Amino acid sequence: xxxxHDFYGVISPVLTPFGKDGNPDAERYLALCKWLLxxxxxxxxxxxxxxxxxxxxxxxxxxxxxxLVEGGVDPKVLMPGTGLCALSDTATVTAHAVELGCGGVMMxxxxxxxAVSDDGLFAYYADIIERVGDAxxxxxxxxxxxxxxxxxxxxLVGRLIKAYPDTVVGLKDSSGDWSNTxxxxxxxxxxxxFPGSEIFLLEGLRxxxxxxxxxxxxxxxxxxxxxxxxxxxDQADALQAEITAFRQTIQARPMIPMLxxxxxxxxxxxxxxxxxxxxxxLDEADAKAGIAELTEQYGFxxxxx
Amino acid sequence: xxxxHDFYGVISPVLTPFGKDGNPDAERYLALCKWLLxxxxxxxxxxxxxxxxxxxxxxxxxxxxxxLVEGGVDPKVLMPGTGLCALSDTATVTAHAVELGCGGVMMxxxxxxxAVSDDGLFAYYADIIERVGDAxxxxxxxxxxxxxxxxxxxxLVGRLIKAYPDTVVGLKDSSGDWSNTxxxxxxxxxxxxFPGSEIFLLEGLRxxxxxxxxxxxxxxxxxxxxxxxxxxxDQADALQAEITAFRQTIQARPMIPMLxxxxxxxxxxxxxxxxxxxxxxLDEADAKAGIAELTEQYGFxxxxx
Numbered sequence: 001x002x003x004x005h006d007f008y009g010v011i012s013p014v015l016t017p018f019g020k021d022g023n024p025d026a027e028r029y030l031a032l033c034k035w036l037l038x039x040x041x042x043x044x045x046x047x048x049x050x051x052x053x054x055x056x057x058x059x060x061x062x063x064x065x066x067x068l069v070e071g072g073v074d075p076k077v078l079m080p081g082t083g084l085c086a087l088s089d090t091a092t093v094t095a096h097a098v099e100l101g102c103g104g105v106m107m108x109x110x111x112x113x114x115a116v117s118d119d120g121l122f123a124y125y126a127d128i129i130e131r132v133g134d135a136x137x138x139x140x141x142x143x144x145x146x147x148x149x150x151x152x153x154x155x156l157v158g159r160l161i162k163a164y165p166d167t168v169v170g171l172k173d174s175s176g177d178w179s180n181t182x183x184x185x186x187x188x189x190x191x192x193x194f195p196g197s198e199i200f201l202l203e204g205l206r207x208x209x210x211x212x213x214x215x216x217x218x219x220x221x222x223x224x225x226x227x228x229x230x231x232x233x234d235q236a237d238a239l240q241a242e243i244t245a246f247r248q249t250i251q252a253r254p255m256i257p258m259l260x261x262x263x264x265x266x267x268x269x270x271x272x273x274x275x276x277x278x279x280x281x282l283d284e285a286d287a288k289a290g291i292a293e294l295t296e297q298y299g300f301x302x303x304x305x
Numbered sequence: 306x307x308x309x310h311d312f313y314g315v316i317s318p319v320l321t322p323f324g325k326d327g328n329p330d331a332e333r334y335l336a337l338c339k340w341l342l343x344x345x346x347x348x349x350x351x352x353x354x355x356x357x358x359x360x361x362x363x364x365x366x367x368x369x370x371x372x373l374v375e376g377g378v379d380p381k382v383l384m385p386g387t388g389l390c391a392l393s394d395t396a397t398v399t400a401h402a403v404e405l406g407c408g409g410v411m412m413x414x415x416x417x418x419x420a421v422s423d424d425g426l427f428a429y430y431a432d433i434i435e436r437v438g439d440a441x442x443x444x445x446x447x448x449x450x451x452x453x454x455x456x457x458x459x460x461l462v463g464r465l466i467k468a469y470p471d472t473v474v475g476l477k478d479s480s481g482d483w484s485n486t487x488x489x490x491x492x493x494x495x496x497x498x499f500p501g502s503e504i505f506l507l508e509g510l511r512x513x514x515x516x517x518x519x520x521x522x523x524x525x526x527x528x529x530x531x532x533x534x535x536x537x538x539d540q541a542d543a544l545q546a547e548i549t550a551f552r553q554t555i556q557a558r559p560m561i562p563m564l565x566x567x568x569x570x571x572x573x574x575x576x577x578x579x580x581x582x583x584x585x586x587l588d589e590a591d592a593k594a595g596i597a598e599l600t601e602q603y604g605f606x607x608x609x610x
Contacts, residue, residue, distance in 0.1 A: 054417035
């Protein structure tokens with residue numbers, strides 16, 4: 001399914017660069033975003049899990065988003081992550097994204113307290129929507145139980161769509177569980193569903209998904225976009241097999257430091273190797289080995305867009 | 306062990322009241338804090354798990370803390386929770402608490418990303434300490450793996466104490482696992498350890514703990530304090546058995562809404578029944594049943610302090 005969604009295709013959650021002082025580096029961030037859009041991404045999701053978003057403060061997120069829009073990125077292609085633990089902080093950064101004209105926001109459920117009820121999560125989203133109070137708000141729910149622990153059941157998603165059909169318009173499913181993605185696609189035709197990995201891209205598109213939102217888009221957008229563009233051709237399965245294998249090679253190592261090591265290596269820019277604690281960089285030998293595997297197995301290199 | 310610690314005795318994490326508009330109610334908050342100190346608490350931990358802290362925004366925490374100190378609460382008895390997901394937000398609220406003169410802060414590890422390394426968590430705390438850069442900073446680590454999922458190993462605690470002996474001075478152990486509390490007490494004599502429940506108060510004191518930091522302090526500080534004051538007497542075991550049973554009755558229902566229902570009931574103030582999503586109040590019948598059990602089994606009532 002394409003064309004009927006505001007967001008579709010290959011959306012990359014954006015890696016966040018940090019400077020020597022440990023603070024976000026807005027200049028490198030803008031440069032990466034522009035490069036990703038030129039390399040095949042149809043949209044960007046700043047402040048996803050991959051972007052170390054939950055290591056970024058409230059003000060830092062707003063400042064970085066300002067920098068992207070001031071730097072010339074079309075806010076319509078931006079779907080920033082705005083789901084923090086605290087309802088009030090979530091409302092603040094969400095309202096800011098809407099004011100900037102962002103095409104949507106990607107919103108985690110509140111994730112500190114565990115075993116909360118669907119009624120409680122419904123009340124949370126309802127409260128955010130009321131606080132933001134803006135018809136331009138388009139929420140893409142973010143379901144990532146392996147990390148957030150708190151997830152969004154199919155039943156809860158249905159209740160939210162029913163109550164807020166013009167606001168709760170999509171979902172990123174990073175459960176890694178295709179049966180959950182399939183259940184959402186079957187239950188809610190017209191609702192915009194993105195698998196959270198390109199491994200499910202082709203199967204997703206065949207079942208009505210709008211594309212994928214994937215961490216590896218940071219380094220492999222072009223190949224993933226090629227699957228998206230050719231999913232109805234005879235080549236589709238072979239192309240999908242290739243990006244699946246590539247993804248598996250990447251995720252054999254800790255994903256975020258590995259992606260940063262790749263960006264650092266191919267841009268000759270070691271600054272990109274910096275992560276914010278609690279994350280640490282890969283050790284150099286491990287990063288080199290990972291990059292060598294990608295080069296040997298896929299003839300991979302990051303090319304200037 | 307008493308007298309050698311800056312914080313000791315019965316410390317209550319403070320329930321947070323919310324007004325009709327869903328925002329924190331600073332006036333009721335201040336009143337509860339003063340009441341708790343008059344009722345037997347030797348210290349207060351605003352913004353703990355019980356205080357729905359992780360549903361409170363960065364600015365809300367700072368505003369509430371300001372309100373307590375401006376309202377006359379001695380900052381020396383305050384140990385606010387300042388551990389958020391993001392290093393930068395944690396540094397901001399921690400520096401604010403230090404500036405206000407708080408006796409200490411209680412600091413969760415960053416809890417969004419899972420399976421992070423001890424090295425990464427060490428780097429996180431080191432970075433916070435460096436950013437705050439104030440010799441007055443006293444950190445009480447907050448270990449609560451059942452909720453935060455990310456915990457603090459005994460080994461990591463030892464490394465932090467060794468690197469920052471004047472700053473990393475204590476720990477609240479809400480693991481619910483006495484063997485972990487005992488391991489900390491045995492490993493680090495002089496380090497201030499608080500079990501996170503009064504169930505372990507007497508056993509803790511006999512093994513060198515400084516007291517306890519406990520949710521039920523919000524309603525039962527006087528009885529818990531009585532155990533603390535008499536732990537070396539013949540009555541100690543009988544007194545401990547009583548507060549253990551009381552705790553078990555409370556925690557048979559969802560703890561935070563049950564505590565708020567008790568405060569609401571005995572103060573004839575239904576405003577206290579409000580929680581911030583994702584939490585919801587107990588249903589009325591359930592709350593009444595819980596309060597009836599406490600009244601019948603323990604002759605319990607909240608008395609004006």
